[in-house]
Amino acid sequence: MGRVTLERMDNVGIVVESLDAAISFFGELGLELEGRGTIEGDWAERVTGLRDMRVEIAMMRTPDGHSRLEISRFLTPPAVADHRNAPVNALGYLRVMFAVDDIEDTLARLRPHGAELVDEVAQYEPRRTGLDALPEIKRVAPEAKVIVLSGFAATMLAPDVLALGAARYIEKGVDPDTIAAMIEEVATPLPARVQA
DSSP: OOOOOOOOOOOEEEEOSOHHHHHHHHHHHTOEEEEEEEEESHHHHHHHOOTTOEEEEEEEEOTTSSOEEEEEEEEESOOOOOOTTSOTTSTTOOOOOOOOSOHHHHHHHHGGGTOOOSSOOOOOOOOOOHHHHHHHHHHHOTTOOOEEEOSSOOGGGHHHHHHTTOSEEEOTTOOHHHHHHHHHHHHSOHHHHHHO
8 A cells, every 4th residue: 555644534614604503403413513612813824824814613523423524604704605506516516415314304303404405305326236236135035046147257256146145147258048048047946957
C-alpha cells in the first residue's frame, strides 16, 4: 500500500440561517449535539480566508460516533449565496446522506422541522452478484436448484458458488448445448436420473 496521509474525515459543514432550527432538525434525525460556540479571530480568518469573520457553530455527532456535522451561522460577513433550491447538479451543491431504519417515520418526524421531499422516496437497490443473491435464494427456497451463469471467465469462483448451494456453475464461453444439458440434468428429479 502506498503512502497514506489521510487519517479520517473529521466533519462536513453546512451553513444555515438558524442554528437552533438546524440543531433541532438534526437532533430529530438522531445526531447528538457535541458542542456549540462562537468562532472568530485571526486563526478562524486564516482557515476560511474571510476577514472580520464571526460565526456561530454547533458540532453534531452521528449516533455511531464516527461522523460529525458542523453547522454554521455566519454573523459577519453575512451569507452570500443560497443553494437550498439549487438542482443537484449545481456547482457547490452539498448533500449529506444518512442511513435510517424507518424512512416513513423519519420523514414524518422531520416534516415539522421543514423537511420536504425533492421528488419521491425510492428504494436503493445495491448491485448484487450471484454470490450475494445465492444465500438469500436458498434461504427463501431451500429446494430451489440454482445454476449460476457467470458473465466472465472465473473458474476460481466455482468452489464458492457450489459451497453456497448452487447446483452448477457455468462460466462465460460455454456453448448453448452444454448449458441446455446442465439445465436438463439439474431439472431432472434424482430417481429418474438413477433409472436412466
